[in-house]
Amino acid sequence: MAEYTCLVVHSALFIIHVFTVWYNIRHVGDTLQPYYDLFTYKGFAGKFKYLTFISFLIQTFYFGLAVANDIWGSNVRPSDKKGKKTGLQTFMNTFLAxxxxxxxxxxxxxxxxxxxxxxxxxxxxxxxxxxxVWLNHIEHTTVLPFLLLEKCLVYHEYPSRKKGIGILLGFANSYLIWILWIAFYADIWVYPVLQVMEAHQRAIFICILMAFFISIYILGEAINRFIWRKEIALSAAKQKQKKVT
Structure with missing residues (x-):
């Protein structure tokens, strides 16, 4: 029953995300020419310079993987007596976290x-x-409730904090380099808030955002630990027993 629920929810979320991406690519742009604005919207790099668009592609990819995992992979919890965790489930745990x-x-x-x-x-x-309005809210509002639903629906084993934050900061710095390159190469500030700042203000602002990224990771880890505290305790007990034996 739980597996069926996961498949239904993940399929619904994947369909919503795919439709939203299609609508964004097909109908949102400067020229209103189908799909043309994907690479040209607001100049160099098109929509691929916006974190909202990149993030939504990531969300879409994740829920697509979730559907595949529900069908061919696994959603094994520490309390499950049968079943083996697949590589896809392991990847999704780290990817989500x-x-x-x-x-x-x-x-x-x-x-x-x-x-x-x-x-x-x-x-x-x-x-x-x-x-x-609906597109704005799908891309900027419902993302969080959908992710919290995912946390409640599926048990996710977080990687070590060092590894998880390292991957997150790797992504964040890659995107930072990307938008700074765009500002240098094409003279386009993806976010006007960065353009109106002095260099030192921009550096401080970026450091604050990086710290914010880390705090979001730690909070997400804490939420996961609270929701699945019994499973995590059981997992820790099993790991301790393995070390003893």
Whole structure:
């Protein structure tokens, strides 16, 4: 029954994400030419310079993997007496903990945080004519509830904190280098909030965002530990017993 529930929920979320990505690519842009704006929207690199778009592709990929894992992989918990954890499940555990959850949560919290201060810095009013309200909320709001649902629905074994945060910071720094290269090469500041800052302010702001990334990871780890505390305790007991024997 639990496996069926996971498959139904993951399939529904995957369909929602695929449709949203298709709509974004097909209908959102400067020229309104089908699929043309994917690589040209707002200049160099098109939509691939925006963390929202990259993050949503990551969410879509993850829920696609989740469907595949429900069918061909495993969702083994420490309390399960039968079944063996597959490589796909192991990969998904690390992927969710280190990239999917923290990046998705970061997008939601930073978008609405900056929006509350000055929406023109992240979502200028003219975009209301281009991006439907439902699309904005699917990409910037429902991401977090969907990820929390995933945490409650499926047991995920977190990697070591050093490994998880290392992967997350690797992703964050790669994206930082990407948008700074775009600013240097194409003279396009992906986020206007960075353009209005002095160099030292920009450096401090980036350090704060990196610290925020780490705090989101630790909070996600704590939420997972709270939800699955019995399973984690059982897993720790099994590991301790193995060391003794």
């Amino acid at each position: 280190s990239v999917v959850y923290p990046v998705g949560t970061f997008v939601v919290m930073t978008f609405w945080g900056i929006y509350a201060v000055d929406r023109e810095l992240v979502f200028p009013k003219h975009l209301d004519k281009i991006i439907p």
